[in-house]
Amino acid sequence: MIFAEEQTVNGADVAKDTAHASIEALLEAERAKDLLRFSTAGSVDDGKSTLIGRLLYDSRNVYEDHVRAVTRDAAIDFAQLTDGLRAEREQGITIDVAYRYFSTAKRKFIIADTPGHEQYTRNMATGASTADVAIVLVDARKGILDQTRRHACIASLLGIPIVIAAINKMDLVEFSEEVFERHRQALLELAHRLEIPELIAVPVSALDGDNIVHRSERTPWYSGPSLLELLETVPLAIERSSAGLRFPVQRVVRPHQDFRGFAGQIAAGTVRPGDEVVALPSGRRTRVRSITTWEGELELAHAPQSVVLTLEDEVDVSRGEMIASVTDAPHRTRHFEATVVWMHGTPLQPGMTYMLKHTSQTVRARVVEIRSRIHVDHLEHRPAEQLGLNDIGQLVIETSLPLLADVYRESRATGSFILIDPTDNTTAGAGMIRSIADTEEGATPINRATRGLIAVGNRQELAAELEKSLLQAGALVLRTRVPVSASLVTIARIGAVVLVESDASDPVTLTRVDVANAQPRELAFDHPDEILNELQSLGALPTGDDENDNGLGI
Amino acid sequence: MTAQNRLNHIQLLEAESIHILREVASEFQKPVMLYSIGKDSSVMLRLAQKAFHPGPIPFPLLHVDTGYKFHEMLEFRDRLTSELGVKLIVWRNEEALAQGANPVKLGTQRCCGLLKTQALLDGLRAHGFDAAFGGARRDEEKSRAKERIYSFRDSAGQWDPKNQRPELWNLFNSRIGPGESIRVFPLSNWTELDIWHYIHLENIPIVPLYLAKERRMLVRGDSLIPVEQSFVQGLPGEEQWVKCRLRSLGCSPCTGAIRSDADTVPKIIEELMGMRNSERANRVIDHDQDGSMELKKREGYF
């Protein structure tokens, strides 16, 4: 696919450069590429279609006949290169998720191109659900709008670790460094509030191609990479999950009496023959005998490979059940709290029941309670009676059978589910499990505690006062000098506030344990009461609203 | 996760496709795989072998035979399916063929409507299939860029682009009502290059028409039209020997060849990387009108 005249770094160039080298070398290079998925979101007219068109064109991933079809009077309409369906061409806007494919010498890319209007929140969530990176477009003349906040919020909720903010139409603000810096600072602040681990801003002009594929000479004050260079180098989210083996069984493979295997796609972790595993929900322990594939038996398999496992013992596992690591098994739960994006015309209300599909299991689910609705434009939680189309809310859900699940932040594949309307069979909602009451069968309260580790350094007095106040407030407290370790995290997860002392004179920090990979956050206050207030606002302490609720779920 | 146990893009696509094949086979009553004999079908068939290994493929293949396929395609089909021991169903719109339906007489669009779309819908209905795998890819054509992996069809087999189910993560909604069905596209995320790469890596058999050799062709402007059917008549001097190959396989009267020296799979890949036109530009049928693929899809075509 050679098209644009300029030199670019991409697959086509490789083809040229190696024209004399062997085709084998070319195939070898092709084989080494990994796959990055990114989603794009922007408000109407921010230039999203133009940006994607430009990205594809300048990286020579567009065919001549496609370019010819959108060229009028010698000018290419880049937006038209990607706007597909009739309805949308008539309205001139992107109304659905469109997937595009391109590759460079380094990577293959899948773009989930999503619309930006509020009424398409569900489409944005769809595109974001599989993305490693989100590109959020910002019009340099307008800066952060409600829609920008919405896009960033959705990226955060769907667990995308890296957000790239493309500050577009820089040509219309004379490529002003000052304008760019102002937007960049505001975006960094937004990312911080949303707990987005990484936000990178790039000044671009999609229309003219500045900093899209090639670094621009019109932004001499910007020394960072072009958008494409960034996409080629950011780390993949391919194994963000830190969970142990999760192998949801899709089907049992039994071609004859002597072979009984379990087919599935590894959702998290790794597996080797000989590993001790547990079959859930039965709880039977056994060992992996073999990892069978068409190519032969494997010595090691990892997420997201599709394989067949055989087990040492005759253990009964069927579709919807799970084979998991013994040391770090998933939760087995019928009650959990989840963030749900509502996608159905009929509002969701407490008491309603749906079909819930989670990994390879489908169960019935009842909405116990709507905790709040998230106003994504203003990033606030407010009470709500119902969730309408494109609303996002925090729900408490109860299922007819236990799920073998993890918190979404720890494992996307075992922390996500969809809700299906039982009357019209449509996909009515998409959910991400936020917190789990780790329980067996039967009703149990939801643990709403934001539990954590508080590192107090050498502030002995403060530690003593905090310990006392927390105990008085009804919290479980462990005060220790043992350095932070996995077992302390586990204790915190069970529902305790762990106070960790040391000899260091570092500032006091709080590390949440209900959020994966949470970083210690400095507490701004010194006085125990102020720290307690802060904990209270995080929900770590009983609210006193409910006399049965000690804030710890126990 | 270390670099050494990171999957490359082809391995990732393979794992994803196998997941989809298994999911459909487990959640639907009566799935079928539409087998068009082309390169995409060949890859899809290999993925099905892998997905259910060491067991057999738990569904039959359905080939919609328009009556105008290249004879090399049919020979290939019969040999391969008997070698693999998979069940093959062939469906033709015999009634239309008996009345002499052909693209020259009816025009490309009406001919496709009868021999492809109608035959496909009849074949699916006659057997009561509730899920049909197709080898379509999203990178083939603009209207396919928005196609879901599970593409929902109403009881008339039709597709409504505005009323598609959202698809998140790898959680597919397989619930359908009586008479409704889905088309499933396990190769949605593969590109033409990925397909060839995989064929090369896996040594997957393909119809020889894909490989360049000297063939009798009608040379008309930029088009090379295969000489197979008697109703495709050349003007004097049009029929020539040309070193060429087919980039995608369809019906012989409506599939244009391209001039090419690529007589091995690696050479095809090399050629593709320097290609200037999309795969479908060589397909005569898509020149009817802008958005013609979307129209066909709405009516029930893949």
Ligand SMILES: Nc1nc2c(ncn2[C@@H]2O[C@H](COP(=O)(O)OP(=O)(O)O)[C@@H](O)[C@H]2O)c(=O)[nH]1
């Ligand atoms: N001046 C200027 N115009 C732009 C730029 N990017 C997009 N546009 C224009 O903004 C309008 C909307 O662009 P489009 O890509 O359709 O926006 P979308 O609605 O976000 O897809 C079009 O007229 C584009 O030509 C840019 O970088 N500079």
Ligand SMILES: [Mg+2]
């Ligand atoms: Mg657009």
